[in-house]
Amino acid sequence: MTPFAFHVARDCAEALSLGAASGARFIGGGTNLVDLLRQNVESASKLVDVSRLAANIHEVGNGALLVDASVKNSALAAHPMVRGRYPMLSRALLAGASAQIRNMATVGGNIMQRTRCAYFYDVDGARCNKRQPGSGCDAIGGFNRYHAILGVSNDCVATHPSDMCVALAALAALVHLVGPEGERTVPLAEFHVLPGASPQIETVLRPGEMITAIELPPATPAMANSEYRKVRDRSSYAFALVSVAAGLEVVGGKIAEARIALGGVAAKPWRATRAEAALRGLPATRANFLSAAEEELTKAQPLEGNAFKIGLVQRTTAAVLESLAGERA
Known part of the structure; x- marks a missing residue:
């Protein structure tokens, strides 16, 4: 792991300002990003801690439920409105990890977690286009029991690991984003992208953008x-x-x-x-x-x-x- 600066953001504006620097990364609970940094799969010159930003779950005017990105997975799974209106989401969160990890992991971080493909993590011994574009994909001809069967390409067959996001896709949830160009909303089903010829591009996030909330539509x-x-x-x-x-x-x-x-x-x-x-x-x-x-x-x-x-x-x-x-x- 290479050295990095660490800053705690007090509000969204400060987080965006700190995150605008080259090599900066936003970090919530760190349950995936810390592993990636420690194993040299990723690097960062600055980590901006956004876990202390607002972490509320509240109903908005039209009956939708707005969940701040810093909400812990355990809190979302246990919320009465989630359990009653969207049981698939509560059950997905409970299936996703141990209780200790759920108590640390945030909603925003869960959405941003990266594949657990063994070749992606094998920095010294495997070719991976997601980690090093143009190097090849050892999973295609290797051990691929856990890999994709839909939306694959000749460059990548990795899968997305999130359980929560599967439920959010079925619920047609929206992802609220903010960045240098202002605020915007993206359907969860369109937030992650298929690998194509550029498997290193995994989401529609723009430079400096971060997730602020997810929105669950009125329950049907x-x-x-x-x-x-x-x-x-x-x-x-x-x-x-x-x-x-x-x-x-x-x-x-x-x-x-x-x-x-x-x-x-x-x-x-x-x-x-x-x-x-x-x-x-x-x-x-x-x-x-x-x-x-x-x-x-x-x-x-x-x-x-x-x-x-x-x-x-x-x-x-x-x-x-x-x-x-x-x-x-």
Whole structure:
């Protein structure tokens, strides 16, 4: 780890001023960035601590819920309005890490966390286009059990690790940003980008910008009747092979609304819009759930070590939707 300066921002304006310097990075709980710095995957000349900025969760006029970026994951998971209106989000957060990490990690930092691809972390022994553009991708021909099957490119097959972000994608959450050019809002589903030929570019953040809040839209019946399921190699703290955040509203035996997002399958939380559209108006049956998941995966590009994810996504998606349909039967 190289030496760096450390500053604690007292407010948003000071954070932006400090973060404008070349080589500056914003840090919240540090549960991912500190590891990246310590292992020389990333470097920084200055860290700007934003964890002491406002950390509130409050309802806004239209019934939406605004969550400041400095809110801890544990606080968000336990909030009564989150548990009641958006249970998939609470369950995703609880599935995401140990209690100690949830007590440190912030909402903004969770969104910004980087892939856990082993080749990305292997600074001395592996080629990684995300870490060193143009060097190659050893994961494509290597051990790729945990890697992407959707939205992949010839340059990168890494996956995004966040559980929280999968639920946020299904909920159509908005990310509030502020930077030198002012404030703007970006849908969570558009905040992270697919690798293409530039896998080192992972988000739409502009230089000097930082996340200030996420906004959860007014709850719908499908959001309230929702679940998050994570399939992993061990039940303790582990990243997803596949995860599903889903919500379902059934009216008169027919699907009025389905919300589905997938984790562990792409470089970003994957909103399953094809599956959602395929289900609308159909009976809530296992056969229809499996068929919709198959429709979502028509453009999947599995590797030798992760082809099993196709069937796993289908079965997990169908199981979650069946459970939700049963609760509203």
